[in-house]
Amino acid sequence: MIKAVQVEKLVKAFGDFLALRGITFTVEEGEVFGLVGPNGAGKTTTFRIIATLLLPTSGHVTICGKDVVKEANEIRKIISYLPEDAGTYRFLTGYEYLKLMAEVYFGKGKDAEEALELGIKIAGLGERLYDKMKNYSKGMKRRIQLARALMIMPRVAILDEPTAGLDVLHAKEIRNTIKEFSRTHSITVLVSSHNMNEIQDICEKIAVINEGVILEEGYVDELLDKHSVDNLENLFIKLVKGDVYA
Secondary structure, X not given: OOOOEEEEEXXXXXXXXXXXXXXXXXXXXXXXXXXXXXXXXXXXXXXXHHOOOOOOOEEEEEEXXXXXXXXXXXXXXXXXXXXXXXXXXXXXXXXXXXXXXXXHHHOOOHHHHHHHHHHHHHHOOHHHHHOEHHHOOHHHHHHHHHHHHHOOOOOEEEEEOOOOOOOHXXXXXXXXXXXXXXXXXXXXXXXXXXXXXXXXXXXXXXXXXXXXXXEEEEEHHHHHHHOOOOOHXXXXXXXXXXXXXX
């Protein structure tokens, strides 16, 4: 059976610096998979390679059986990517932006109209959707960007730190949207975060990464039980330090 994402012995070097040191993990179709680790651990580098934006130094990555280097153009048709630092067009309204993105993907027609309708629902901004985005809060901008990433119904959605910089309430709204969307639509979602508890809230399976190395991979409940800890934060500390704090 073809895996949604297969990463094998992936290495990425920037000059003499090894950002990724031979990492391997697998994501099944329909999973919500979390790549969790501190800032600088290699999460964004990994996601940019999966999204065909960076070339690997060595190793092999496939998306739905397609090679990210040899079949990049085909992969771009079946994925969406939300970078951590995604911005917005200040002088477009949220509606105009989603409409533009729907037409970029699908042209003018029924498919674009359906994508726009879904994007409006995901964004959940009500009448504020028709305000210019320069007047949006950070949380509203992030909802628009999440809607853009999900409304095209990708086979694999790659979400890099989707709640970065948001307050507790806005972060919770984004997490709820991701969970609800993954439940009601059969797509695979990859999420990265340095917030361990956030990943535990939305992901069924994870890989823990630190300094470019995968420390553990598996289902959240099984990993917590295996290491006798009660949350991912303590799991990470135990993997790195050998024990949890009292």
